[in-house]
Each structure stands twice: as structure tokens, then as C-alpha cells.
Amino acid sequence: MFQSISTKSYLFLAVLLLPFSSNALAEADPKIWPVIKEAFFSNRPIEEASFIQLTAPKRAESGAQVPFSIALDNSQADAKAIKKIYVIVDANPIQLAATYNLTEALGKFSLSTRIRLETDSFVRAIGETADGKLYMAAIPIRAAGGCGGIIDANEAEVRAAAGKIKMNVESPVKFGAATPTTFIIKHPMRTGLQRDLVSQGFLPPFFINKATFTYNNKPVFDVDFNVGTSEDPYLKFDFVPSEPGTLEVKATDNEGKSFSHHVDVKG
Numbered sequence: 001m002f003q004s005i006s007t008k009s010y011l012f013l014a015v016l017l018l019p020f021s022s023n024a025l026a027e028a029d030p031k032i033w034p035v036i037k038e039a040f041f042s043n044r045p046i047e048e049a050s051f052i053q054l055t056a057p058k059r060a061e062s063g064a065q066v067p068f069s070i071a072l073d074n075s076q077a078d079a080k081a082i083k084k085i086y087v088i089v090d091a092n093p094i095q096l097a098a099t100y101n102l103t104e105a106l107g108k109f110s111l112s113t114r115i116r117l118e119t120d121s122f123v124r125a126i127g128e129t130a131d132g133k134l135y136m137a138a139i140p141i142r143a144a145g146g147c148g149g150i151i152d153a154n155e156a157e158v159r160a161a162a163g164k165i166k167m168n169v170e171s172p173v174k175f176g177a178a179t180p181t182t183f184i185i186k187h188p189m190r191t192g193l194q195r196d197l198v199s200q201g202f203l204p205p206f207f208i209n210k211a212t213f214t215y216n217n218k219p220v221f222d223v224d225f226n227v228g229t230s231e232d233p234y235l236k237f238d239f240v241p242s243e244p245g246t247l248e249v250k251a252t253d254n255e256g257k258s259f260s261h262h263v264d265v266k267g
Helices: 007-021 030-041 155-161
Strands: 046-048 052-055 066-072 082-089 096-102 110-115 121-129 134-141 165-169 179-185 208-215 218-225 234-239 245-253 258-265
Touching: 030 082, 030 121, 052 121, 052 134, 066 082, 066 121, 096 110, 165 245, 165 258, 179 208, 179 245, 208 234, 218 234
Parallel strands: 046 134
Antiparallel strands: 052 066, 066 110, 082 096, 082 121, 096 218, 110 234, 121 134, 165 179, 179 234, 208 218, 208 245, 245 258
């Protein structure tokens, strides 16, 4: 199973990586990965997989909002066996950006999102099967400054807006076929590495940590977010509704607050 490690451990690992990542203009460095692999997956073998397809800009306009897409090629049997996908950014202070837990309701898995990069890095998607086999694809991205920086914001307004959800199911819907869906939740996704403009002190981590999607009360998929996911988490994915019903999402943040939203799906 995946070895979870605390935020404190992530930050300790970041110290180990400073020699590799201190230059924001350095190209993505493959030497970082063995250290991260040992921390997250110990001695488990990971096979490179062409059926995990990644798309991202070679150079991102903003390290705080980096477009990133994952798709599984279901023409290969191993792709159909993937039940979980970890997104890891090698050179980030906190490397695990998100974990996606998949179900058959997604059909052929295809997802677009936005992540953070502190410096140039390889970004990896590691797929895990139900019996624990690991497969990986990686892509280099050039970006900088996405995890830290100075924040000048009205705290009351930020917290009043946090958790507001927009979700749209593209119409017309053809039941039994892949249906594009977009989800966005308003939230600062603070990393714990950003400073307040006035006090110059570090702002505590404040982020959405979970989103669970169901259709007619049956699982579609769920996401374990971390602070490597960009502000205002965004997902575009396909799911396969078999009949009219309700797509619902329930989300929580690291302070224990809960948020929910639903969309009625008609033919």
C-alpha cells in the first residue's frame, strides 16, 4: 500500500531536496525521483507505462496555475485495472498534489486539473491496481514560484467565499456514454509556505482535502487533495450516467468544514 507521510515529513524531505531545487530556472532534475520514490513507495517496483498519457505545457505561464491532464488508454488491459492515481511533483516542497480514486462509472478515465510548481520539475502520475501493482508516466514542466510568495487578501472575504461550488454536466446527455463534467470549488488552497503581506508571518495551511462524487448515491470517484493543487481546485472529467439522476459532490477542508452541491441530469 501507499506509504502516507505527514506534512512535517514532506517538509523534511524538501530540505533534502534543496540542492536539487534551489535554482528556479534549473531544468527538471531526474536525480530527485529516487529519493521521493523511497519515501512514498519504498522498494516497490514501478513500471513505466505508455497507457498513462499526460499533457501539460512545457513552460507554464504561472507556477501557481499549471494545466495538467491525465488519460488512461483503455485499449490496454493494464489501464482498465488502475484503481488509484497519485500525482507527484518532484521538486515541490510537498510533493503529493492529489490522489484520485477511480471507479468503473468513469468509463475511460480522462481528467484535466491545475497544479502548483515551485520550480522546474518532473510531474508524475503513478497508477495503482487493486492488487498493488504500480505503473508510471512522467512529464517535465518549467515553472516557478507556485507554492510560496506573499499574500495580500481580505481574510474575512476569503473565508466567506471558501467552499462555494460550481458544477456543470454538459448537455445533451446520452445515457450510457461518456459525459463531460466540470467542477470548481472556491478556495485559497494555502500551502503553509506563503507569507502575509502585513505581518510577513507564514499563513497556516488552509485547503480542500477531499471531494467525493456520487451519482444516484453510487460512487463515481473521489479525490484526496493536497496543497500542490492550485487555488480554486478545478476538475474536468468524464463519467457515464446509465439513467437520469443526480450527480452530487461533497467536499471537506483541513479545518473540518463541509461543502456540497448537486446537479440533476436529464436526457
